[in-house]
Amino acid sequence: MERxxxxxxxxxxxxxxxxxxxxDILDVSAVTIRKDLKLLEQKGLLYRTHGGASLENPYINERTVIDKEKISVEEKNGIAQLAASRIVENDSILIASGTTVQALSKFIKAKNKLTVITSSLHVVLHLIHDKNIEILQLGGYVRHSSASVIGNYAEYILKNVSCSKLFLGVDGIDLEYGLSTTNLEEAELNKKMLRAAQKVVVLADFSKFGKKSFARICDLSKVDEIITDKRISNAIKKKLEDKEIKVTIVD
Known part of the structure; x- marks a missing residue:
């Protein structure tokens, strides 16, 4: 069929x-499109998602940080470099785990003094040689797959701090389900980070949209800005902006 x-x-x-x-493209009703998508999914040609379709399975399985580092490297570096420009003089920031926020640490140049609180071991290793950066490494159990810490010790520290920004990496961004990750304990730690930050900046390449994972972090109302690459669909961008989320696209 041509459609x-x-x-x-x-x-x-x-x-x-x-x-x-x-x-809009095919000039048919939503009912017709949903029937088409259902048929194409039955043939194994696509995956249906909430309100659309994807070439990739919208349900995400956990992968190691080593595997994820090899995916969309150029896009992640562009997103990370732009995100670094959000850091101001004498800032205090939170950096969560994930390969895109890990890339952020490579582009951080402290303006006078910078305080960084992070759960990521790789972020610490990138920043440790800059004497203008004061680092608070959250403690707890180390997840081998992400090289980051989780657990009550890290969550306890976050009860007693306040930062201007949280730079958050996620495994999935779904318009209804919200932000999600593959690990329940990491999602709980991310929730504590959200409460400790005045502004939430999500760093995510185009592949994270329309995806959901096991552990929900929060709904999209908690997000102030998403920095992504130019392959995000116009429809998703508009829906995010309709939710009053700033969407910044890296050229």
């Missing part, structure tokens, strides 16, 4: 599509 060919061609280019977007 199916157009859907698959566009999906191969954009990786994720919204039902509303396909309605």
């Amino acid at each position: 199916h060919r157009i859907i698959l061609e566009k999906l191969n280019k954009e990786k994720h599509l919204e039902v509303s977007e396909l309605c």
Whole structure:
């Protein structure tokens, strides 16, 4: 069927599509598009997501930080470099775990003095040689897959601090489900980080949108800004902006 060919061609280019977007392109109803997507999913040609379709399974399994470092490297570095520009003189920031926020630490240049609180061991190793950066490494059990800490010790420290910004990496961003990660304890730690920060900046490449994972962190109302790459779909960008989230796209 011609409609199916157009859907698959566009999906191969954009990786994720919204039902509303396909309605406009094909000039058919949402009911028709959903039937098309259901049929194509049954044939194993795509995955249906909330309000759309994706080439990738929207449910994420845990992968090691070593594996994730090899994915979308150029995009992650661009996002990280732009995010570093959000740090101001004498700032105090929280950096969570994940390969994109880990990349952020490579681009941080302290303006006078900077305080960094982080759960990531790799972030500490990147920043430790800069004497203008005061580092508070959260303590607790170390997750081998992410080289970051989790648990009550880290959560206790966060009860007694306040930072201007949290730079947060996630495994999934879903318009209804919100932000999510593959580990329940990490999600709990992220929730404590949210409470300790005045502003939440999510760093995520295009592949994280339309995805959800086992452990929910929060809904999108907690997010102030998302920094991503140019492959994010226009439909998702608009829906995020409709939720009053600033979406910054790296060229």
